[in-house]
Amino acid sequence: xxxxxxxxxGRFMATADERHPAVEVRSWDDVxxxxxxxxxxxxxxxxxxxxxxxxxGHPFDDWWAAxxxxxxxxxxxxxxxxxxxxYQSEVKRAIAHQSRQAGLEFHGSSLSRELQEYVASRPAAG
Numbered sequence: 001x002x003x004x005x006x007x008x009x010g011r012f013m014a015t016a017d018e019r020h021p022a023v024e025v026r027s028w029d030d031v032x033x034x035x036x037x038x039x040x041x042x043x044x045x046x047x048x049x050x051x052x053x054x055x056x057g058h059p060f061d062d063w064w065a066a067x068x069x070x071x072x073x074x075x076x077x078x079x080x081x082x083x084x085x086x087y088q089s090e091v092k093r094a095i096a097h098q099s100r101q102a103g104l105e106f107h108g109s110s111l112s113r114e115l116q117e118y119v120a121s122r123p124a125a126g
Contacts (some may be wrong), residue, residue: 001043079119
């Protein structure tokens with residue numbers, strides 16, 4: 001696990017191996033680079049991921065921004081259902097263009113549970 005905590009100075013610090021010093025992460029790109037380099041899944045200390053999201057946005061925001069407005073509306077209409085057939089290729093393509101991100105996955109014709117939750121939490125487009 002890539003352990004991510006917040007230190008006493010308020011910095012977000014990631015440790016991939018306790019034999020090496022922790023590395024400060026200041027963006028989702030930093031987290032993605034560490035994931036890719038270490039091939040680890042991140043584990044956030046209690047509340048730290050929410051704090052990071054509050055400061056740096058959600059890790060799925062880039063994926064969401066890559067979707068067409070019509071696709072985004074279709075997903076928001078029924079976030080827990082299968083992705084409408086007309087938008088499955090677009091969703092798969094947008095996911096494929098993202099760095100390896102935990103939870104950013106497409107299973108069969110449905111979004112991963114974490115992606116479903118993200119879509120459901122998005123403000124209504126309009």
